[in-house]
Amino acid sequence: MRALPLLLLTSFLLPGLPAAAEVYRWTDANGVVHYGDKAPDAKAKPAQLPQLQVIPGTPAAAAPGKPAGASDPTAEPAPAAEKKPRLSIAAPQPEQVIRDTSRQLSVRVDLQSPLPEGAGLIYYLDGVAQNAQPTQERGQIIGNVDRGSHLVDVGVVDRNGKLLVRTPPVIVHVMPPASINAPNKGK
Template sequence: MRIFTLLSLLLISLLAQATVYKWVDKDGKVHYSDEPHPKAEVVELNEKTQNQIALPIPSVSNEPTTKAEPIKYQVIITSPQEEETLRDNNGDLDVTVTVTPEIKGKLLFSLKLDGQTIGSPQERPIFHLTNIDRGEHTIVVDAMLQNGKVFASSQPRKIFLHQASVH
């Protein structure tokens, strides 16, 4: 019984190979079929006409895959220095900042003195403050995009402002 089934399957597989016919109609369209057609010619198929795709062998790495970390921007107050004592009787103070890595495009900078925002955001990374009271102050500078979203802030910088006293 097994031999009969095996022979039947072999015979069916031999009959399953069909002839392919090709013809061109009056509009110039090329047609292919497994049924004969007037003016059709037999297409000989060989193994080179079969599509074969060779996939590259995947490489196996023992290193764990890591996702690209987002860029961490830093706002650095370059002037005045940490715990610097400034002497100015008018209470004038200049604050300079930089952003690393450098960003192309327009940024806005906002300065906070003792937790209070001073003025409106500006494009220049240099602030000129006037009439600041003497004593200890904390400075923080925020860098923001044009839409007002803060993307980086400086570390708080403590400074001391001294003014000459009449007493």
């Protein structure tokens, strides 16, 4: 256990050694393991150290003679951080029961931020895209919707078709219309 602090100390000192220097390992009479760049005796053996990990540092704030924050005209401009658009499904409401014989489902989107240039909306029913091409329309009628429970969500894709963001799915229940002439079982 006493060797652990010594090992940690030497691990901090090792990067300061020249790259070509040999590192030796030996154990003293008390059983303590030591590391060093000079072997104290013939019993010291070259240490088998793991591959050195190099982590690049941050670039200097400014070159000498340049004020801090001065830009390098030869450097590539950093791409602007592309903010993901924010949107939500305005209709249908979660767990909404839709009673309709038309088998159509109307979906509306509420955008809290503008769409990026060239981006469009894709409407999904049960995870399947319902429009082949992205659209700028904030509403979509989805046809041929069978009875039962369905998941509806909307995604934003960029001009290359890459999905940027997708709303959480909303579950809706499509049911047949309530019959007006249904028998009253209470009589």
